[in-house]
Amino acid sequence: MNENFMALLLFSSAFVLLMSGIPIWAGLAGISLAFILIFAPHILEAIPVVLYGSMDNFALLAIPLFILLSAPIAASNASRDLYETLHKWLHKIPGGLGIANVIGCGIFAALCGSSPATAAAIGGIGIPEMRKRGYSPALAAGLIAHAGTLGILIPPSLTMILYGVATETSIGKCFIAGVIPGFLLIALSCAWVGIIVFYRKVKPGKRRGVYYIEESAVKESFSLAERFSSLVKILPFLLIIAGIMGSLYGGWATPSEAAALGAVLALFFVMTIYKIYRPSELWKIFIKAMNESTMILLIMASALLFAYVSSDLYATQAMGQMILDMPLGKWGIIFMINILLLLLGCFIPPAAVILMVAPLLMPIISGLGFDPVWFSVILTINLEIGLVTPPVGLNLYIVKSIAPDVPMSHVLLGAAPFLVIDIIVIVCVCIWPELAVWLPNKMIG
Amino acid sequence: EAAPTIIKLSHQFAAGDIRDQMGRVFGDKVTEKTKGQIQFRHYPSQSLFKAKDQWDAMRKGALDMAVFPLDYASGKVPQFSITLMPCVLSSVKQGISWRNKPIGKKIEGLMEENGVKNVLWAWFDGGIGSKVKQIKVPEDAKGTKLRAAGKKFEFMLQEAGASITSMPSSEGYHALATGVIDTMLTSSASFVSYRLYEVLKYINVPKDFSIWYMTENLCISKKTWDRLTPDQQKIFEEVADWMHENWIAQNFKSLVDELIQEFTKAKVDIHYMNKAEFDLWLDFAKKTAWKDFAKSVDGGQELLDMALDAMK
Amino acid sequence: MKDLARYLGRIVNALSYVTGGIAALALVAAAIIITEGVVVRKLLGVSTIWQIEASVYLLMYACFVGAAFAQMHDHHLNVDLVIIHLSPRSREITLITVSVLTCILCAIIAVYAWPMWYEAFIRGDHSESLWGPPIWIPYFFIPFGMTLLFLQYIVSISKRIVALKNCIRDPGR
Ligand code: NA
Ligand code: NA
Numbered sequence: 001m002n003e004n005f006m007a008l009l010l011f012s013s014a015f016v017l018l019m020s021g022i023p024i025w026a027g028l029a030g031i032s033l034a035f036i037l038i039f040a041p042h043i044l045e046a047i048p049v050v051l052y053g054s055m056d057n058f059a060l061l062a063i064p065l066f067i068l069l070s071a072p073i074a075a076s077n078a079s080r081d082l083y084e085t086l087h088k089w090l091h092k093i094p095g096g097l098g099i100a101n102v103i104g105c106g107i108f109a110a111l112c113g114s115s116p117a118t119a120a121a122i123g124g125i126g127i128p129e130m131r132k133r134g135y136s137p138a139l140a141a142g143l144i145a146h147a148g149t150l151g152i153l154i155p156p157s158l159t160m161i162l163y164g165v166a167t168e169t170s171i172g173k174c175f176i177a178g179v180i181p182g183f184l185l186i187a188l189s190c191a192w193v194g195i196i197v198f199y200r201k202v203k204p205g206k207r208r209g210v211y212y213i214e215e216s217a218v219k220e221s222f223s224l225a226e227r228f229s230s231l232v233k234i235l236p237f238l239l240i241i242a243g244i245m246g247s248l249y250g251g252w253a254t255p256s257e258a259a260a261l262g263a264v265l266a267l268f269f270v271m272t273i274y275k276i277y278r279p280s281e282l283w284k285i286f287i288k289a290m291n292e293s294t295m296i297l298l299i300m301a302s303a304l305l306f307a308y309v310s311s312d313l314y315a316t317q318a319m320g321q322m323i324l325d326m327p328l329g330k331w332g333i334i335f336m337i338n339i340l341l342l343l344l345g346c347f348i349p350p351a352a353v354i355l356m357v358a359p360l361l362m363p364i365i366s367g368l369g370f371d372p373v374w375f376s377v378i379l380t381i382n383l384e385i386g387l388v389t390p391p392v393g394l395n396l397y398i399v400k401s402i403a404p405d406v407p408m409s410h411v412l413l414g415a416a417p418f419l420v421i422d423i424i425v426i427v428c429v430c431i432w433p434e435l436a437v438w439l440p441n442k443m444i445g
Numbered sequence: 446e447a448a449p450t451i452i453k454l455s456h457q458f459a460a461g462d463i464r465d466q467m468g469r470v471f472g473d474k475v476t477e478k479t480k481g482q483i484q485f486r487h488y489p490s491q492s493l494f495k496a497k498d499q500w501d502a503m504r505k506g507a508l509d510m511a512v513f514p515l516d517y518a519s520g521k522v523p524q525f526s527i528t529l530m531p532c533v534l535s536s537v538k539q540g541i542s543w544r545n546k547p548i549g550k551k552i553e554g555l556m557e558e559n560g561v562k563n564v565l566w567a568w569f570d571g572g573i574g575s576k577v578k579q580i581k582v583p584e585d586a587k588g589t590k591l592r593a594a595g596k597k598f599e600f601m602l603q604e605a606g607a608s609i610t611s612m613p614s615s616e617g618y619h620a621l622a623t624g625v626i627d628t629m630l631t632s633s634a635s636f637v638s639y640r641l642y643e644v645l646k647y648i649n650v651p652k653d654f655s656i657w658y659m660t661e662n663l664c665i666s667k668k669t670w671d672r673l674t675p676d677q678q679k680i681f682e683e684v685a686d687w688m689h690e691n692w693i694a695q696n697f698k699s700l701v702d703e704l705i706q707e708f709t710k711a712k713v714d715i716h717y718m719n720k721a722e723f724d725l726w727l728d729f730a731k732k733t734a735w736k737d738f739a740k741s742v743d744g745g746q747e748l749l750d751m752a753l754d755a756m757k
Numbered sequence: 758m759k760d761l762a763r764y765l766g767r768i769v770n771a772l773s774y775v776t777g778g779i780a781a782l783a784l785v786a787a788a789i790i791i792t793e794g795v796v797v798r799k800l801l802g803v804s805t806i807w808q809i810e811a812s813v814y815l816l817m818y819a820c821f822v823g824a825a826f827a828q829m830h831d832h833h834l835n836v837d838l839v840i841i842h843l844s845p846r847s848r849e850i851t852l853i854t855v856s857v858l859t860c861i862l863c864a865i866i867a868v869y870a871w872p873m874w875y876e877a878f879i880r881g882d883h884s885e886s887l888w889g890p891p892i893w894i895p896y897f898f899i900p901f902g903m904t905l906l907f908l909q910y911i912v913s914i915s916k917r918i919v920a921l922k923n924c925i926r927d928p929g930r
Contacts, residue, residue, distance in 0.1 A: 021840035021848075022855035023833035025824075030862045046494075046507030048870035048899050053495040055817045058612070058809050061791075064784050064819060156619060164640070168459050171618055172643050251624025253795045254616045260791035260812070267788075283781075287826075290781035294823030295834055301820060311493050312453070314486060355492045362460065390836055397834045408837050497885070501873075520885035520892060590798070596887035599806065603887075609804035611886060 003318030010035060010315050014306065014347060018391035025295075028347075028392065029302035032309040043312060047305065054304035055297065058256050059113070059158055063300075064293035065259035066117040069240075069266045070124030071289040075281070076274035081233040083129040088222045088230050095213070097133055098143060098193035101126040105147035106186050107241070109154035113161070115350070115387050116296060116394040117259065119148025123402050134204065134214030137406040139196065142388075142414020145399040146422075147189060149384035152350060154182040156248075159350045159383060163376050167362040173440035174376040180435050181377050181425055188421045210413045236269040292401045296394060300349060303392055307352035316344065320360045330368050331430075337361060338382055338426065345386015349394060353383060377429055377436040385422050388415045449481055450677075452669065455488040456512035456661075457496035459638055463700060464512045464661060465489050467567060470692060471663060474684040479677060504560040506668030512567070514661045515552070516595055523742045524555055529595035530738065531730035533752045534658040535723070538694050540568030548751035562670050564663040564685050567693055570701065571632040571657035574645040576621060579716050580628060581649060583729040589628040592617060595659065598630055601734040618644060630657055633704045642711035649716045650708070652701055654723040656730070762915055769908045770829055776905060777826025780819045787812035787819075807888040814895040821902030828909045849921040853914060860910035863903045870900035 010031070018027040036043055072078075083097070090096025104122045109115075123144035130140035152159045155175035164171035200212040222230075244262045247253040253261055271277045276285075310316045323336040344353045358379075365375045387395040390412065399411055429435050454472060458464040465487070472485030488494075494502045494511075500518040502508035516529035527533060527548075534540045543549030544566045553563045571594070573580040580586055587606030593599045599609050610626050620626045621644040629641065633651060636642070651657065663685075670678065708715055739746040794808030827833055840848050876882075878893040 018836050019839045020855055021835050021837060021851055023835050023859060025833065026855070026859040026862055027835075029866070030858060033862060033865060043507040045505040045869060045873075046502050047866060048873045048896075049498050049501045049505070049507070050494070051821075051866070051870075051899055052817070052873075052896065053498040055820050056495070056497070056813060058813055059616070061787060061812055061816050064816065065788055065791075068784055068788055161618070168461070168638050168640075170640050170643065172622075172640070247795065249623060252799050254612060254620050254623075254625050256616070257625075257791050257795050260788040261795055263788040264792040267785075283778075286781035286785055287778070290777065290784055290819055290823050291827050291830075291832055293784060294780065294819055294827050295832060297816070297820035298824050298827075299834070308493065311488065355490055358490065360460075390838070400834055401832075407841070412838075517885060520883040520889060521880070523883075588802075590802075596885065596889070599887040603804055607804075608798065608802050609806055609887075610798060611806050611809050611888075 003314045004322055006039070006313050007310070007315035007319045010310055010313065011343070011347060015391060024391065024397070025298040025302040028299070028306040032302070032305045035309050035313065040309075040312060046308075050305050050308045051301050054301040060297070060300070062114045062117045062256045062259040063120065063296060064289070065256075065263045066114075066121040067124070067292050067296075068286075068289045069259065069263040070121050071285045071292075072266050072270040072276065073237075074124045074128065075285050075288075076270045076276050078125075078236065078270060078274055080129075081230075082125065082237055083133070085230040085234045087133070088227045091222070094197040095190070095193035097130055098135065098139070098196075098213075099190045101130060101143060102147045102186055102189045102193070105144070105150050106154060106182065109150040109152075109182070110156075110245075113151065113156040113158035115149045115151035115384065116398050118151030119144055119395045119398040120292070120402075123148060123399055127399065127402050131403070136210060136212045136414075137403065138210040138410040138414030139193075139213070140414070141399045141403055141406050141411045142416070142418060143189070143193070144402075145388045145393075145395045145411060145415045146384075146418035147186075148395050148398065149387045150182055150185060153178040153185065153377075153380050153384060155179065157380070159354055159380060160376060162351055162354045163358055163379065167358050167372055169372040169376060170440075173373045176440040176443055177373050177377050177436045178380060180439055181381065181429055184425050184428065184435065185381075185421065188424065189418060192417055192421065210410055211417075236273055240265045240269065292398075295401060296397060299392070299394065299397060303347070303349050304352055307348045307355075310348075316348075316357065317360055320357055324361075324364050333364070333368065334370070334378075334430065338378070341379060341382035342385060342389075345383055346389050347392050348386075349392070350380075350383035350386065353386070354379070371433065371437055373440055374429070374433050374436045378426060381422055381426050381429070385419055388419065447482075449484045450672075452483060452485050452509045453488060453493065454485055454510040454512075455491075455493040455499055455502075455508055457491045458489060458512065458634075460487075460489040462489070462638060463634060463696060464567070466696070467565070467688070467693070468510075468512055468663060471565065471684060471688055474687065475680060478680045478684065483673075483677060500561070503664060503666040506666050508666060509669040510564070510663065510665045512661055513561075513664050514659055515556075516659060518559075519596070522555055522559055524744060524748060525552070526595075526597055526738055526742065527745075527748045527752060528552070528660045529658075530597050530749075530752075531601050531656050531734050532723070532727040533749075534568065535654065535756060537568045537570055537658070537697055539756065540658055540660060541566050541689060541694055543755055544689060546751070546755045548748065548755050551748065551751060556664065557667065560667045561664050562667055564665050564681065565688055565693065566660060567662055567697075568658055568660045569632045569634060569697065570651035570655045571630060571659065572636065572651045572655065572704070573628065573630050573649040573657070574636060574641055574713075575628040575647045576624075576645060577627045577647075579647045579649060579714060581716060581718070581722050582725045586628070590624075590626045591628040591630070592620065592626045593630045594632070594657075597734040597738060598657070600737055601730055602630075604733040605729065617641070621645065632657070632659060633700045637700075637704055637707050642708045642713050645708075645713055647714045647716070648704075648708055649718055650701065650705060652705070652717045654718040654720060656718070656723065656726045765908075766912045766915070769905075769912050773825040773829045773905060773909055776822050777829070780823030780826065783815040783818045783823075787815040790815075806886070807890075810884065810886055810888055810890075814890075814898075817895050817898045821898045822905065824902055825905035825909045828906060828913065831913065846921070846924050849917060849924055853917045853921060856910055856914045856917060860907060860914060863907035863910060867900050867903035867907060870896075870903060874900050 014031045086100045108118045160174040202212045204214045243265045244258045248258045497517045499511040515525045519525040583605045589607045591607040794805040798805045874896040882892045883889040
């Protein structure tokens with residue numbers, strides 16, 4: 001059978017099955033199994049091998065560990081303290097809390113290399129607090145789902161490492177190349193929060209559409225003394241962040257290890273400062289963290305099984321080849337590559353997309369005269385979009401597990417404007433490649 | 446006319462890497478000689494199976510061929526540790542000569558017992574890179590924070606007083622950059638492809654002598670092999686002979702040159718191991734890694750003796 | 758027959774609860790083990806050989822065995838964009854159908870995963886690291902988890918069928 005037709009069949013049947021409301025992991029694994037049974041029964045025995053290999057990855061531990069870090073903080077009064085302090089300091093700035101969350105994701109992204117882990121770490125606290133303070137559920141969820149994707153754009157980045165290795169590009173340069181586009185994304189995201197503040201601010205209870213922020217009922221003002229005394233309350237957070245940052249850049253720990261250190265520190269502070277140490281309370285926290293983790297991890301494992309099947313059937317590779325064979329100009333090919341990456345990103349997690357397409361696209365990219373460091377940024381932003389698009393968008397599911405009562409359609413609507421921002425940034429980086437390559441060339445040369 | 450047989454060939458190395466080229470040259474020759482009856486699909490950079498999973502995948506017939514570092518299966522076939530053993534070779538050429546020697550036949554026999562057939566012997570050398578000092582002799586390893594490739598190397602260097610940290614190679618760059626580790630043993634090719642010259646200050650280059658050799662053989666699943674016709678099997682063997690004689694050693698030589706070139710450009714301090722230093726390591730290896738291997742592995746001593754014989 | 762189903766449901770739930778609790782502790786243990794590795798490496802300068810590998814095995818346990826616990830409370834995420842627009846009755850029918858499919862899927866994965874475990878167990882395979890624990894231990898998690906998940910789905914399906922019967926009896930709901 002023609003591989004392009006196979007690709008179409010595989011991706012469209014996965015789409016249809018996932019829309020039936022089947023658990024996502026089962027939908028992906030089920031389609032994989034069905035295609036194996038029909039087209040390649042001799043690889044049936046490889047299923048447990050691939051599933052085992054999918055979890056045999058230390059870097060993946062960052063996801064459950066950051067979930068474990070945020071669970072005790074979310075369960076204690078720690079999150080309330082953090083947000084009260086932020087509120088006292090930022091309440092004069094329109095949309096201060098939303099901006100604080102975007103920047104919080106940016107800071108966390110500088111700590112860890114995974115996007116779902118970033119969304120889990122900040123969203124676990126941020127989403128409930130934003131909603132409590134009048135942010136529409138769609139806005140709160142969409143903001144975190146998207147800002148969390150900064151995890152793979154701002155260094156360190158798991159996917160940049162994989163890209164650098166697969167294409168023999170300087171990992172250090174790719175890391176630094178993500179910085180300015182990352183700042184651009186943060187700035188534009190904050191601007192969107194600002195737009196909502198100015199145009200969609202409503203009286204409490206008077207909801208308008210899906211994007212709105214309720215005005216707080218009372219006009220508050222805080223004295224300078226109040227503000228500074230509140231700083232004491234965020235000391236544990238500063239210590240956790242310092243612990244993670246310090247261990248990471250002080251040569252104590254690798255990125256995945258820093259996640260574990262952060263989780264242990266968080267647990268320690270919640271037990272000592274917030275007095276949550278009764279076994280029943282701790283048990284609840286652990287169970288919640290495990291429950292969220294296992295859902296995400298099982299989706300990850302089955303998405304990698306799906307990636308394996310599509311690779312074995314040569315479906316992904318054939319699609320890539322088809323684009324490269326099209327009689328398009330230089331920028332036409334870049335455009336089609338973007339479309340391909342967006343499509344793959346809908347179904348396959350970033351790491352697997354890179355492993356499958358990087359070896360295929362690389363010779364073409366450099367053949368067309370593009371800088372592979374520049375392309376690493378384009379690729380990464382495309383994959384960031386994939387993290388918030390259904391049916392397989394790991395960040396969507398992180399957000400959904402933090403706020404299960406928000407319908408998926410609202411999460412998607414909330415994330416949609418941010419995707420427009422992503423596309424704007426891609427276009428900007430295409431028009432002004434210096435946005436990506438100036439800093440690394442300046443720093444590494 | 447029957448549809449062509451498609452052989453899926455997988456490995457963990459980047460497209461264009463010497464090991465990727467090895468698979469492609471082999472595949473092209475076979476396709477040509479079989480007049481297109483057998484065609485190859487190449488899967489570089491673990492785009493089909495993860496590196497370590499390739500062994501089980503070949504055993505089960507889900508993967509046809511792989512460029513596979515045999516040591517990755519040493520948990521399942523402990524004897525394979527001999528293929529990533531300190532000081533067991535003194536040159537790549539010597540390693541490739543294993544195919545006609547008792548040691549090579551023994552290893553190939555063990556592979557076939559486990560459902561995988563050997564096609565090409567492909568030995569690679571490696572060096573020692575560090576941020577703190579030039580590691581010339583075993584004493585130099587004392588006090589370093591080190592990542593070694595292979596458990597026998599880890600064992601030996603721990604005995605030498607290094608503090609060993611196990612981590613995936615993908616974290617090596619970041620770990621070196623931040624100082625989680627300060628010294629790393631790996632293959633010449635990996636030193637270049639992971640761009641470790643960006644973060645290293647010293648390197649002991651495997652030009653004349655090296656303590657680090659590893660074989661990353663081109664292998665084929667027995668199930669796939671048995672499906673080939675006798676004529677096709679013969680073509681595989683002929684191409685393998687041709688590769689052993691005309692391609693492998695000749696092309697692998699360039700790896701060290703490339704390493705020297707990249708590390709010189711990055712102004713890394715380069716040292717070439719000499720005979721006296723190698724002998725010190727050999728002595729030390731015999732007391733540590735070799736002794737442990739002989740003691741803990743079935744037929745370990747016999748394998749070591751065979752390897753020593755092959756050195757002559 | 759009804760009693761038998763209820764009895765089975767209770768056993769399966771108890772099993773999922775215990776294994777899920779262990780999965781939660783496995784994650785905490787992974788965090789502690791890695792932290793221990795970081796601290797002893799930095800403070801005592803000793804080798805850390807087993808910590809990373811051990812924590813990866815704990816991750817596998819949490820992923821594959823914890824899944825049944827999440828299913829017990831019907832927590833596995835799905836795309837609800839389409840099914841929320843269906844009538845309660847057709848939604849229940851759809852969900853029962855996909856649960857049956859998922860149940861079969863778990864069974865097939867388990868059927869192919871048990872031999873991988875058994876073979877590694879009989880052969881005495883180890884991991885290829887210096888630490889080198891028996892590999893059948895992590896290999897055990899996939900078939901065990903999938904078997905539990907299979908049982909858990911049977912319980913879910915029987916519950917859903919009861920709900921569907923109520924739905925048919927009382928279509929006004
Ligand atoms: Na990051
Ligand atoms: Na997606």
